[in-house]
Amino acid sequence: MSVTTMLAPSARNSTSSTSSSFVPVSRQNTIGSDGAPRSVRASKRYSVTALYLSMSAQDKDMEIEDELARVQKTLRDLKSRISSQSKKNFVLEKDVRYLDSRIALLIQNRMALEEQNEVASHFDESSELQEGSFPDDRKTQQYGNLFFLLQSEPRHIAALCRLVSMAEIDSLLQTVMFTIYGNQYESREEHLLLTMFQSVLSAQFDTTPEYSSLLRANTPVSRMMTTYTRRGPGQSYLKVVLAKQINNLIELKDLNLEINPLKVYERMVKNVEEDTGTLPANMPRSVSAEEAAENPQVQAIIEPRLTMLMELANTFLSTIIDNINETPYGIRWICKQIRSLTRRKYPDAKDHIICTLIGGFFFLRFLNPAIVTPRSYMLIDNIPSEHPRRTLTLIAKMLQNLANKPSYSKEPYMAKLSPFVTANKNRISKFLNDLCEVGDFYESLEMDNYVALSKKDLELNITLNEVYATHNLLEKHAKELLQGRDTEHLTILLQELGPAPPQVPRKENRAIILPLFSRWESALDDLSAALDITQEDVYFMEAKSIFVQLLRTLPPISAAVRRPLNLQKIADVAATTKDIGTFRKGIRGLELLNQLKDLGVITETDGYQILREEVEQELVHLGSLKEKVSEESLKLDEVYKTIRDHNAYLVSQLETYKSYLHNVRSQSEGKQRGKQQKQHVLGPYKFTHQQLEKEGVIQKSNVPDNRRANIFFTITSPTPGTFVISLHYKGRNRGLLELDLKLDDLLEMQQNNHDELDLEYVQFNVPKVLALLNKRFARKKW
Amino acid sequence: MQHRREYHIVILGAGGVGKSCLTSQFVHNEWIEYYDPTIEDVYRKVIDVDGRSCILEILDTAGTEQFTAMREIYMKAGQGFLLVYSITSLSTLTELSDLRDQILRIKEADSVPLVIVGNKSDLEEDRAVRRDRAIMLSQKWGRVPFYETSARKRQNVDEVFLDLCRQMMRADVGGSGSGGGAGGGGPSEKVAQTPRKKRRFCVIL
Numbered sequence: 001m002s003v004t005t006m007l008a009p010s011a012r013n014s015t016s017s018t019s020s021s022f023v024p025v026s027r028q029n030t031i032g033s034d035g036a037p038r039s040v041r042a043s044k045r046y047s048v049t050a051l052y053l054s055m056s057a058q059d060k061d062m063e064i065e066d067e068l069a070r071v072q073k074t075l076r077d078l079k080s081r082i083s084s085q086s087k088k089n090f091v092l093e094k095d096v097r098y099l100d101s102r103i104a105l106l107i108q109n110r111m112a113l114e115e116q117n118e119v120a121s122h123f124d125e126s127s128e129l130q131e132g133s134f135p136d137d138r139k140t141q142q143y144g145n146l147f148f149l150l151q152s153e154p155r156h157i158a159a160l161c162r163l164v165s166m167a168e169i170d171s172l173l174q175t176v177m178f179t180i181y182g183n184q185y186e187s188r189e190e191h192l193l194l195t196m197f198q199s200v201l202s203a204q205f206d207t208t209p210e211y212s213s214l215l216r217a218n219t220p221v222s223r224m225m226t227t228y229t230r231r232g233p234g235q236s237y238l239k240v241v242l243a244k245q246i247n248n249l250i251e252l253k254d255l256n257l258e259i260n261p262l263k264v265y266e267r268m269v270k271n272v273e274e275d276t277g278t279l280p281a282n283m284p285r286s287v288s289a290e291e292a293a294e295n296p297q298v299q300a301i302i303e304p305r306l307t308m309l310m311e312l313a314n315t316f317l318s319t320i321i322d323n324i325n326e327t328p329y330g331i332r333w334i335c336k337q338i339r340s341l342t343r344r345k346y347p348d349a350k351d352h353i354i355c356t357l358i359g360g361f362f363f364l365r366f367l368n369p370a371i372v373t374p375r376s377y378m379l380i381d382n383i384p385s386e387h388p389r390r391t392l393t394l395i396a397k398m399l400q401n402l403a404n405k406p407s408y409s410k411e412p413y414m415a416k417l418s419p420f421v422t423a424n425k426n427r428i429s430k431f432l433n434d435l436c437e438v439g440d441f442y443e444s445l446e447m448d449n450y451v452a453l454s455k456k457d458l459e460l461n462i463t464l465n466e467v468y469a470t471h472n473l474l475e476k477h478a479k480e481l482l483q484g485r486d487t488e489h490l491t492i493l494l495q496e497l498g499p500a501p502p503q504v505p506r507k508e509n510r511a512i513i514l515p516l517f518s519r520w521e522s523a524l525d526d527l528s529a530a531l532d533i534t535q536e537d538v539y540f541m542e543a544k545s546i547f548v549q550l551l552r553t554l555p556p557i558s559a560a561v562r563r564p565l566n567l568q569k570i571a572d573v574a575a576t577t578k579d580i581g582t583f584r585k586g587i588r589g590l591e592l593l594n595q596l597k598d599l600g601v602i603t604e605t606d607g608y609q610i611l612r613e614e615v616e617q618e619l620v621h622l623g624s625l626k627e628k629v630s631e632e633s634l635k636l637d638e639v640y641k642t643i644r645d646h647n648a649y650l651v652s653q654l655e656t657y658k659s660y661l662h663n664v665r666s667q668s669e670g671k672q673r674g675k676q677q678k679q680h681v682l683g684p685y686k687f688t689h690q691q692l693e694k695e696g697v698i699q700k701s702n703v704p705d706n707r708r709a710n711i712f713f714t715i716t717s718p719t720p721g722t723f724v725i726s727l728h729y730k731g732r733n734r735g736l737l738e739l740d741l742k743l744d745d746l747l748e749m750q751q752n753n754h755d756e757l758d759l760e761y762v763q764f765n766v767p768k769v770l771a772l773l774n775k776r777f778a779r780k781k782w
Numbered sequence: 783m784q785h786r787r788e789y790h791i792v793i794l795g796a797g798g799v800g801k802s803c804l805t806s807q808f809v810h811n812e813w814i815e816y817y818d819p820t821i822e823d824v825y826r827k828v829i830d831v832d833g834r835s836c837i838l839e840i841l842d843t844a845g846t847e848q849f850t851a852m853r854e855i856y857m858k859a860g861q862g863f864l865l866v867y868s869i870t871s872l873s874t875l876t877e878l879s880d881l882r883d884q885i886l887r888i889k890e891a892d893s894v895p896l897v898i899v900g901n902k903s904d905l906e907e908d909r910a911v912r913r914d915r916a917i918m919l920s921q922k923w924g925r926v927p928f929y930e931t932s933a934r935k936r937q938n939v940d941e942v943f944l945d946l947c948r949q950m951m952r953a954d955v956g957g958s959g960s961g962g963g964a965g966g967g968g969p970s971e972k973v974a975q976t977p978r979k980k981r982r983f984c985v986i987l
Binding site: 165217219222226260262286288289364365366369373375396400401406411 | 786788796797798802806814816817818819820821822823824825826828837842845846847848849851852871873874876877
């Protein structure tokens with residue numbers, strides 16, 4: 001068995017997630033070398049790990065089915081589902097955003113029919129994309145090579161990110177973050193993505209003349225950072241540190257913690273007026289901010305609120321600080337880059353300036369938006385009511401002040417909260433600096449890249465339009481892009497590909513599996529040479545891997561697995577089993593023991609002590625690995641659920657727009673046809689009380705039980721989008737009550753989480769009414 | 783002195799264009815040297831417009847794009863809008879179109895009291911947006927007033943607020959309390975017949 005064949009794990013994301021024993025050397029464990037030349041020893045250590053990792057990564061000969069393997073498989077599935085689901089959500093969000101911006105024009109009937117069709121087409125894709133492939137193999141190869149290059153040399157995409165406009169960035173980011181580096185839990189892709197960040201950030205530092213204006217504007221870079229925080233790990237972190245506290249807070253709907261004296265004064269006046277009917281002479285309706293602030297009653301109201309706010313903000317802060325280890329590696333690493341870039345580019349920048357910049361990313365762009373609008377971050381189910389919303393805003397403002405430490409308060413009343421800043425100044429500086437204390441990943445990335453190269457079947461799940469859009473952007477910015485250094489390969493590939501094809505209509509878009517390869521780098525035939533290790537190392541690692549696998553496969557009651565381990569015996573037992581895989585391993589194990597003995601690496605006299613100890617260690621490690629994997633699965637389960645919930649929310653928003661659009665269009669259609677064709681009235685349709693109650697349309701009824709049988713409703717649609725609901729009592733000619741409804745009003749109510757539609761005798765449930773109307777009155781569509 | 787009208791102004795625009803500096807100059811006559819990103823700040827100022835005293839409640843908003851989810855609430859509450867960009871960055875101007883679309887959608891109107899503000903006019907050497915770009919936009923939107931301002935030098939600061947106030951006052955008189963809807967009064971392309979109002983009950987017993 002040659003090294004190369006052993007190094008050919010089949011699944012694309014097998015690097016860290018499938019390997020039986022490999023704990024990514026990256027992550028927090030790595031000791032950063034920060035650009036310093038790495039030591040030969042370190043390099044060798046990583047190389048050996050790479051080798052071991054790839055050996056145990058996947059072995060088709062033998063399927064290990066112990067518990068560890070099972071939990072690992074669960075975890076792997078979960079991760080790939082999260083990755084693909086968060087991509088779907090990103091696309092949906094984009095659609096919702098697009099529709100959001102178009103619907104205004106649509107309402108005002110200003111949209112040409114063509115564009116209406118374009119809008120309508122955004123609903124087509126809700127069904128899954130069909131699979132497909134490129135028309136010819138040559139294109140497949142060319143694009144395969146192009147995307148391999150883009151993936152493994154992040155500098156091209158980094159350069160592109162800086163060149164594209166805000167209008168182009170979304171589609172580029174979608175392809176970059178959810179496709180090219182779409183496996184959010186795979187270390188190689190994650191690290192390549194971060195490398196790309198680094199280069200974009202660094203360029204931004206280069207082009208910004210002074211640090212005060214760094215990272216302020218909304219640029220492709222800031223959009224990139226936001227998109228990154230919305231991947232799985234960022235979302236689960238927000239959930240950990242914020243969800244519980246925010247939910248506790250919004251429960252207290254009536255807790256008013258307003259501290260703006262003007263607002264407090266206004267409410268006070270209103271209350272007095274409501275209670276007594278008049279206002280005392282010394283209480284004018286409106287006063288200046290200064291007068292309000294000096295009012296003793298106002299001060300008395302504000303005083304305890306200040307204390308409470310500071311306590312609340314403190315709890316938030318403490319949770320954030322205590323959970324520093326939950327903070328996703330990538331986010332901490334970006335903080336670290338901001339720190340080191342600032343130090344490098346602006347040597348005179350004081351420490352507090354550096355903290356401000358880190359805070360500008362971590363608080364301003366990541367945590368605070370989630371605190372202020374928790375629903376958009378899937379942390380709560382409903383939009384908070386007025387008081388909690390204000391409280392959350394105040395807390396975010398306090399955290400922002402703490403991170404930014406402005407010398408004075410823009411709003412004078414905020415100065416009263418300065419004790420919070422004073423008390424926590426040191427804490428926050430330490431925290432922001434601690435955030436940056438993570439290792440780099442360059443070495444493990446190099447290792448991952450070796451392994452990736454040796455994979456025969458590296459591939460990308462991508463859509464035709466993603467391929468074309470990326471090609472298009474590359475072509476459009478080719479002039480600037482190809483000026484960079486080391487762009488010969490990109491130049492050649494773009495030349496061969498020729499002009500970028502236009503986007504295909506949504507209906508013709510296909511999901512394709514693009515095999516990645518590089519014509520310039522072939523799979524390494526002799527990995528041991530490339531990795532700078534000896535034949536001894538190779539044998540030793542292979543032996544270790546085989547014995548670990550054998551121990552995991554042999555029945556636990558077998559005498560061979562008893563401790564202390566007897567490697568010879570294990571191999572003997574395996575070599576006599578009927579299972580062909582185990583048998584082969586056994587034979588190979590015996591061979592390896594002999595070879596290693598001959599090379600003088602191990603000796604029989606001490607029972608192959610060195611190898612035995614390593615194998616035992618590995619098993620202990622695997623034991624704890626199982627727990628870790630299960631733990632991680634639990635956490636990610638939570639994340640997956642959240643993401644799915646968000647998906648449902650987005651889909652319902654799309655549905656809302658869909659009916660909206662349908663409504664508006666049929667209205668304008670009606671107008672166009674105008675006189676020639678008489679509008680035909682739909683209905684009336686009749687519904688009984690019982691029926692509507694059963695379907696949940698009636699959520700509350702004040703009709704006495706014994707009368708319900710006599711109540712029925714009719715619904716008529718005189719024109720598309722308008723409805724008349726009337727409530728009837730059996731035996732009477734005229735309805736008891738009539739209600740004119742417009743579909744848009746209902747939709748608006750639904751959007752505002754306003755569920756009740758009051759019909760005096762009964763209360764309808766808005767979403768259920770919508771569903772009923774959509775079902776019963778669906779007119780011929782677009 | 784009594785019967786002052788109260789108007790709600792919302793300041794919108796991309797990050798770092800100088801929304802807070804503009805506001806601070808107008809309200810407190812102060813120039814903010816230090817960068818302090820806004821999440822949401824509220825100010826009040828009483829001013830005299832053409833002999834009529836009115837109270838302005840000014841909402842200074844976050845330009846940081848991550849806070850866009852808050853905008854909808856602001857737009858609902860606002861009666862007049864300052865859309866601010868920086869003359870040193872073209873993309874900040876192009877961002878304004880989306881903002882206006884969103885305002886019109888939420889207000890369900892063809893036009894609302896609004897002023898386009900090109901800030902940082904003192905940074906002539908870094909200018910990236912020519913005046914005529916903004917003038918074109920103003921034309922396209924139906925001759926929306928446009929000013930270049932310098933919050934640092936306090937140039938045209940009062941003027942933009944005053945202009946907005948006048949627009950809001952006019953809307954107040956003309957629009958019979960429906961909020962917005964004054965302005966140019968474009969051709970009849972709008973769906974005038976459907977002032978989509980709330981449901982009405984008619985209990986016939």
